[in-house]
Amino acid sequence: MERTFNLERRDDGIAVVTMDVPGDTMNTLRAEFANEISELLSEIKRDNSIKGLVLISGKKDSFIAGADVKMLDACKTKDDVTAITKQGYEVFAELEGLSFPVVAAIHGVCLGGGLELAMACHARICTDDAKTMLGLPEVMLGLLPGGGGTQRLPKLVGITTALDMMLTGKQLRGKQALKAGLVNDMVPQSILLESAINLAKSGKVAPKPRKKSLINRLLEDTSMGRNIVFDQAAKKVHKKTQGNYPAPPKIIDCIKVGANKGMQAGLEAESRHFADLVLTKESAALRTIFFATTEMKKEAGEAEIRDLNKAVVLGGGLMGGGIASVTATKAKMPVRVKDIAEQGLSNALAYAYKQLDKKVKRRHITASARDNTMALMTTTTEYRGVKDADIVVEAVFEDLNLKHQMVKDIERECNENTIFASNTSSLPIGQIAEAAERPENVIGLHYFSPVEKMPLVEVIAHEKTSQQTIDTTVAFARKQGKTPIVVKDGAGFYVNRILVLYMLEAAQVLLEGQRVEHLDKALVKFGFPVGPINLLDEVGIDVGAKISPILEKELGSRFKAPDVYEKLLADGRKGRKSEKGFYLYGKQAKKGKKQVDESVYALFGITPSHDHDPKKTVQRCVVQMLNEAARCLDEGIIASPRDGDIGAIFGIGFPPFLGGPFRYMDEMGADKLVTLLKGYQATHGDRFEPCELLVKMAEEGKKFYS
Structure with missing residues (x-):
C-alpha cells in the first residue's frame, strides 16, 4: 500500500515529510489519514536525532487544497461530525506540541484544512509564485474552519484581517500573506525546501510581530474595542446575507469566544458550531454546487477537440471588450478584435x-506581465489577420440581418474549420446559421455581463452544429475560466428564458402599485444579489425591450410584456447607461444610497401603496422562474437538473443557499408548487399554468434529484 506521508531523515538533523496523495492531482486531508499521521508523529518523537521538521507537498502546484468535503456527506449526526473535528484537533495539537521547530513549506494552493495544518506548524514559508494562494474558504460551503482555524488565524494576522478572510473566503497571495503575518518568509520556488530547512535549523520560528496602528491596538487589544469590531462585522454580514446564511454569525462567535475566553473555549465553540453547520440544508445545498462544478470541469467531450491557438472577436463594445479581455488574460490566447470604428477598438483595448x-495596482501582477498580456490583443477595422482564427466570437447588436452578414463575412475571410460563435442573448442560433454555408461550425456562446466577473457561459447547439464544434467551444470557454453549460437551441435559451418571466412578473406587481424599493428589497431578502427592477436598470431597459418580443413570438403569450418598456423608452429612460430609469443617477442621486425616481409612477399612471405582502410578491416572481425552469428541462433545453441549477446560480444569481431552482423545487415539493401555480392562475391568468412535467411529478410524488 502506497503511503501518503513519506519521511526523509537528513544528516543535518532535519526531517522532511512529503505529503503526496497517491493517484490524485491535489493533496486533500481525509479522516482515513489519521492513523498514518499518528504513527508518523510517534516515529518522529522517538527519534532523538531529529532536531527540526519540514512539511512539504509532492504535488506540482498544490500544498494542500483542503479537507475532503465528501467525508462530511457521510455524517448523519453531530457526533459523527465532532468525531472528525476531534481527530483533527488532536493531530494538529500534537504537531504544534513538538519540541523542535516545525516549518511548513508552501507552494501552490494552501486552503482550508491545508492552511489549518500549516498554522499548527511553528513557521510557514511560501513561494512568490502566482499559483500560491492561502485562505480559509469554508464559508463558501456554508461552513466554518473546523481544524482550529478560527483560533490560530486571528493570532497570526489579527482579528480584523481574520474576520475579512473567513467571512468572505478571501485568499491571499504570497506577498499579501507575508505582509499580513501569515507566513514568516516568501522565496522563489527553486529554493523553497532549502529555505525551510535553514529556518528549521536556525530555530527562529516565532511569528514576526505585526505592526499595529493606534486605532488597531484600541480595537483589537481591548475588550471594548473587540466588541465594536464584532458588532460591526455582524451588521455588515447581515446586510450582505440578509440572514440567509448561518455560517458567518457562527464564525464571528468562534473568534469572539477565543479572543475573550481563550483558545480552548474557542475550539469548543468551533467544534460545536461546525457540527451544527454541517447538518444545515444551506451547507448541503452549497456543497452540492461545489461537487457539481468540480464534476463539470472533469467531463470530457465526445469528439476530438480542435486546436485553439487564436481567437477573433467581432465588436468592440462592452461585451466584445470583455470577451477579448478574458481570452487574453485567462486563456492566454492571441485575440484580434474587429470593429467598424476605431473608437470601438480603442474602447476594447482600454477595457x-x-x-x-x-x-498591477494591487500587486497581483507586474507591469511587464500586464504589457505582455496586452500584446496578445490586436485590432483591425478590416478583415485582416483573421484567416488563421480557430474561433470567432460575434458580439454585435441583436439584429438577425446583421448577424447573417457576420456569418457570411467570416466564412469568406476565415478558413473552413473556423468556428463562428454568436454571443446573442435571445435569437435562436438555428436562425443565425441559416445564412451559413457551413452550419456545422455555427454555435451560440452566450456570456453574461460583466464578462470578467460572471462565471457562466451558455454553449448553444442548433440541430446542425457538429459535436466537434460543441466540444471545442466548451474547451474554449473553460480556457477563459468560465463554467459552460451546453443548452439546446431556442429563443432565450435557458438562463434568459427563466429570467425574463421572473422580470415580467415583477413588472406586473409594480403596475399593481407595489413600490419599486419594496419590490427589490423583498427579492434581495429572499436571496437574489439585486432586485429585478434594479437589475433592469443595470442591464438596460432598451435591452429588455428587445428581448421580450422575440420570446413572445417564439414561445407564446406568457412572455407578453406589459407596456412599461414603451413608456420608459419614450421618456428617455434606458437605466444606468442614460442616467435615467427607475432609480436616480448622476447628480440627482445621493452618494452610497440607491434612490427611486418617484416620477416613474406618474409615467405609469399609478399611485404606489405600502400594503403589499412581500412574501406574496416574492412567491409570484419566483414560481414563474421555477415553472419555466421545469419546462426547459421537459423540452430538453437543458440536459439535467444539475445544469439548470448551475446555470441559474452562476448566470443570474439564484440564491446559492437554496441549491438552484431544481433543488429548491425538490425541497418545496412538486405538489405544493403546482398548487401555488394553479392558485395564481385562477387569480392572475394562464401565464401561471403549471407545465406538464410538474403536474406529472406532483401526481407521482417524484423529485428531480433522487
Whole structure:
C-alpha cells in the first residue's frame, strides 16, 4: 500500500515529510489519514536525532487544497461530525506540541484544512509564485474552519484581517500573506525546501510581530474595542446575507469566544458550531454546487477537440471588450478584435487594460506581465489577420440581418474549420446559421455581463452544429475560466428564458402599485444579489425591450410584456447607461444610497401603496422562474437538473443557499408548487399554468434529484 506521508531523515538533523496523495492531482486531508499521521508523529518523537521538521507537498502546484468535503456527506449526526473535528484537533495539537521547530513549506494552493495544518506548524514559508494562494474558504460551503482555524488565524494576522478572510473566503497571495503575518518568509520556488530547512535549523520560528496602528491596538487589544469590531462585522454580514446564511454569525462567535475566553473555549465553540453547520440544508445545498462544478470541469467531450491557438472577436463594445479581455488574460490566447470604428477598438483595448492595471495596482501582477498580456490583443477595422482564427466570437447588436452578414463575412475571410460563435442573448442560433454555408461550425456562446466577473457561459447547439464544434467551444470557454453549460437551441435559451418571466412578473406587481424599493428589497431578502427592477436598470431597459418580443413570438403569450418598456423608452429612460430609469443617477442621486425616481409612477399612471405582502410578491416572481425552469428541462433545453441549477446560480444569481431552482423545487415539493401555480392562475391568468412535467411529478410524488 502506497503511503501518503513519506519521511526523509537528513544528516543535518532535519526531517522532511512529503505529503503526496497517491493517484490524485491535489493533496486533500481525509479522516482515513489519521492513523498514518499518528504513527508518523510517534516515529518522529522517538527519534532523538531529529532536531527540526519540514512539511512539504509532492504535488506540482498544490500544498494542500483542503479537507475532503465528501467525508462530511457521510455524517448523519453531530457526533459523527465532532468525531472528525476531534481527530483533527488532536493531530494538529500534537504537531504544534513538538519540541523542535516545525516549518511548513508552501507552494501552490494552501486552503482550508491545508492552511489549518500549516498554522499548527511553528513557521510557514511560501513561494512568490502566482499559483500560491492561502485562505480559509469554508464559508463558501456554508461552513466554518473546523481544524482550529478560527483560533490560530486571528493570532497570526489579527482579528480584523481574520474576520475579512473567513467571512468572505478571501485568499491571499504570497506577498499579501507575508505582509499580513501569515507566513514568516516568501522565496522563489527553486529554493523553497532549502529555505525551510535553514529556518528549521536556525530555530527562529516565532511569528514576526505585526505592526499595529493606534486605532488597531484600541480595537483589537481591548475588550471594548473587540466588541465594536464584532458588532460591526455582524451588521455588515447581515446586510450582505440578509440572514440567509448561518455560517458567518457562527464564525464571528468562534473568534469572539477565543479572543475573550481563550483558545480552548474557542475550539469548543468551533467544534460545536461546525457540527451544527454541517447538518444545515444551506451547507448541503452549497456543497452540492461545489461537487457539481468540480464534476463539470472533469467531463470530457465526445469528439476530438480542435486546436485553439487564436481567437477573433467581432465588436468592440462592452461585451466584445470583455470577451477579448478574458481570452487574453485567462486563456492566454492571441485575440484580434474587429470593429467598424476605431473608437470601438480603442474602447476594447482600454477595457482590457483597465482590468489588468487593477491587478498591477494591487500587486497581483507586474507591469511587464500586464504589457505582455496586452500584446496578445490586436485590432483591425478590416478583415485582416483573421484567416488563421480557430474561433470567432460575434458580439454585435441583436439584429438577425446583421448577424447573417457576420456569418457570411467570416466564412469568406476565415478558413473552413473556423468556428463562428454568436454571443446573442435571445435569437435562436438555428436562425443565425441559416445564412451559413457551413452550419456545422455555427454555435451560440452566450456570456453574461460583466464578462470578467460572471462565471457562466451558455454553449448553444442548433440541430446542425457538429459535436466537434460543441466540444471545442466548451474547451474554449473553460480556457477563459468560465463554467459552460451546453443548452439546446431556442429563443432565450435557458438562463434568459427563466429570467425574463421572473422580470415580467415583477413588472406586473409594480403596475399593481407595489413600490419599486419594496419590490427589490423583498427579492434581495429572499436571496437574489439585486432586485429585478434594479437589475433592469443595470442591464438596460432598451435591452429588455428587445428581448421580450422575440420570446413572445417564439414561445407564446406568457412572455407578453406589459407596456412599461414603451413608456420608459419614450421618456428617455434606458437605466444606468442614460442616467435615467427607475432609480436616480448622476447628480440627482445621493452618494452610497440607491434612490427611486418617484416620477416613474406618474409615467405609469399609478399611485404606489405600502400594503403589499412581500412574501406574496416574492412567491409570484419566483414560481414563474421555477415553472419555466421545469419546462426547459421537459423540452430538453437543458440536459439535467444539475445544469439548470448551475446555470441559474452562476448566470443570474439564484440564491446559492437554496441549491438552484431544481433543488429548491425538490425541497418545496412538486405538489405544493403546482398548487401555488394553479392558485395564481385562477387569480392572475394562464401565464401561471403549471407545465406538464410538474403536474406529472406532483401526481407521482417524484423529485428531480433522487
